[in-house]
Amino acid sequence: MEQATQGANAIRAYYEALATGSLLASVCLDCGGHTFPPTGCCEHCGSWKVELQPISGEATLLYATHNITPACHPRFEKIAPYVYGHLRLKEGPVVQAIVLGVEPTPQQLQRLFDRGPLPARAETLRMDDLPVLAFRIIA
Ligand SMILES: [Zn+2]
Incomplete structure (x- = not known):
């Protein structure tokens, strides 16, 4: 207990x-x-x-994609479509989170792939209920 x-x-x-x-x-x-x-x-x-x-909130974006099916929780419908990816935190763990500042198009995702891995910094998405972890690319 x-x-x-x-x-x-x-x-x-x-x-x-x-x-x-x-x-x-x-x-x-x-x-x-x-x-x-x-x-x-x-x-x-x-x-x-x-x-x-x-x-630190510092991370490296390893991989990104976007959602093409409805979000699994209604609160994400407000921000869909969005890009999400896998990021390695400076401290070691790999997390999955929303990636801000990238249009969810195949062309923009290809540009990310070509430039990656990329440095990113954590931000908080304020929602109606719990806040959501997100990252923004800083290079
Ligand atoms: Zn331990």
Whole structure:
């Protein structure tokens, strides 16, 4: 039960930080690995000795595509169509997130592919309910 509470607290803290434009990760006190989004335990070694720490929000865009089917949650219908991709955080974890500032067209996605991998920085998309993690290419 204590472990479930630790996980729920990490998720709550993640969204509260994201709402203010900051990112939190779980950092393992045993192996030093970062888990993002944060959870109650380390995704690298399974340890429950983790603490929440702010991370840089700096990342590298590895891959991007766009949605061609309706979004899986109604709140995303407001911003669809959009580009999303896989980004490697400076701290190590790879995350999937919305990519801002890129038109969701085959031509723009091809330009991204030709230029990549590209540096990006985290931003917060403010929604009616929970904030959403997004990244903007900075080069
Ligand atoms: Zn660990």
